[in-house]
Amino acid sequence: MPSETKLDISEFHWMMDMLQTIDVGLVVLNNKHQVQIWNSFMENHSGLDPADVKGKVLFDLFPEVPRDWFCHKIDSVFQLHSRAFTTWEQRPYVFKFKNYRTITGTADFMYQNITIIPLLSLNGAVDHVCILVYDVTDAATSKAQLEQANQKLEILSRTDRLTQLFNRGHWEECLAKEFKRCQRSRLTSSLIMFDIDHFKKVNDTYGHQAGDEVIRVTSQALQDTLRQTDIAGRYGGEEFGVILVDTNAQDAYAFAERLRERIEALTVKYEALEINYTISIGISEIASDISEYTLWLEHADIALYHCKRNGRNCSTVYQAGMDGEGH
Numbered sequence: 001m002p003s004e005t006k007l008d009i010s011e012f013h014w015m016m017d018m019l020q021t022i023d024v025g026l027v028v029l030n031n032k033h034q035v036q037i038w039n040s041f042m043e044n045h046s047g048l049d050p051a052d053v054k055g056k057v058l059f060d061l062f063p064e065v066p067r068d069w070f071c072h073k074i075d076s077v078f079q080l081h082s083r084a085f086t087t088w089e090q091r092p093y094v095f096k097f098k099n100y101r102t103i104t105g106t107a108d109f110m111y112q113n114i115t116i117i118p119l120l121s122l123n124g125a126v127d128h129v130c131i132l133v134y135d136v137t138d139a140a141t142s143k144a145q146l147e148q149a150n151q152k153l154e155i156l157s158r159t160d161r162l163t164q165l166f167n168r169g170h171w172e173e174c175l176a177k178e179f180k181r182c183q184r185s186r187l188t189s190s191l192i193m194f195d196i197d198h199f200k201k202v203n204d205t206y207g208h209q210a211g212d213e214v215i216r217v218t219s220q221a222l223q224d225t226l227r228q229t230d231i232a233g234r235y236g237g238e239e240f241g242v243i244l245v246d247t248n249a250q251d252a253y254a255f256a257e258r259l260r261e262r263i264e265a266l267t268v269k270y271e272a273l274e275i276n277y278t279i280s281i282g283i284s285e286i287a288s289d290i291s292e293y294t295l296w297l298e299h300a301d302i303a304l305y306h307c308k309r310n311g312r313n314c315s316t317v318y319q320a321g322m323d324g325e326g327h
């Protein structure tokens with residue numbers, strides 16, 4: 001035998017050895033979807049011996065593999081002589097293998113990317129395809145963890161820590177969106193701005209911690225009064241804003257009075273202290289002639305200061321021409 005051919009044979013053996021031991025799943029199928037080659041990666045993860053799978057139809061060995069979908073992929077490789085791919089993002093796995101990775105022990109199953117390649121015979125026909133199975137559990141779980149962390153950060157970045165309501169920045173973004181929506185659809189919504197009466201006195205008399213508790217209890221009472229579609233935020237220290245979606249001034253007034261009465265009837269207990277307090281509420285239905293959401297806010301603010309001037313513990317609906325001076 002010429003020495004060149006000998007070398008080819010040894011190379012062939014090395015390659016077979018490498019393909020057997022490589023950390024990638026390797027399956028060769030004929031055009032009847034019968035298994036021809038099954039490397040050790042597949043053996044180790046499936047628990048099925050190459051001798052037992054040889055000649056068997058892949059879908060009989062793995063009934064959980066979505067047959068129509070995977071057949072379609074494989075057959076396109078036979079017909080078009082070009083590669084096909086699936087990623088874990090489309091389908092987390094094709095072969096349901098347990099995840100044994102220590103770092104990503106949180107995933108129950110191995111995430112997989114799959115490539116199907118056509119195998120050309122000497123006569124140029126494609127009678128076999130090779131399925132490569134890549135274990136991408138580490139990458140997939142890191143990405144999922146990153147997405148979870150980002151989601152948490154996003155929630156944190158829009159939440160007020162003391163009250164768990166939206167913070168001012170996010171709430172104002174919601175207000176601007178709602179303003180645009182109302183302008184486009186010609187629907188009406190109302191805005192409520194309220195603040196705690198004589199809050200400085202609460203702080204001065206009972207201390208800042210007790211003041212914080214009053215703010216927390218107020219936001220809880222607000223949450224208990226809201227509908228799911230209403231959007232509440234902490235606008236400033238002891239000032240809150242609520243967007244009442246698809247609500248006219250009359251209905252917003254009814255909501256405001258319900259909230260005001262609820263808070264008037266409340267007693268905040270903090271250590272040995274019992275604190276009673278009230279709120280003042282300004283209401284503004286969106287006006288058709290305003291071009292900026294900031295004017296909508298200003299109207300509610302004017303109505304709120306109207307309450308303050310008229311003895312507090314009340315609700316006032318903004319009217320055109322209402323005097324906003326003095327605040």
Ligand SMILES: Nc1nc2c(ncn2[C@@H]2O[C@H](COP(=O)(O)OP(=O)(O)OP(=O)(O)O)[C@@H](O)[C@H]2O)c(=O)[nH]1
Binds near residue numbers: 199208210211237238
């Ligand atoms: N405890 C506490 N106090 C706050 C917080 N944010 C703002 N304040 C206080 O809230 C008080 C608001 O006082 P003012 O704006 O004078 O209003 P007020 O005393 O409620 O008076 P009226 O609104 O006119 O009824 C100030 O003393 C602030 O220091 C907070 O997060 N916690």
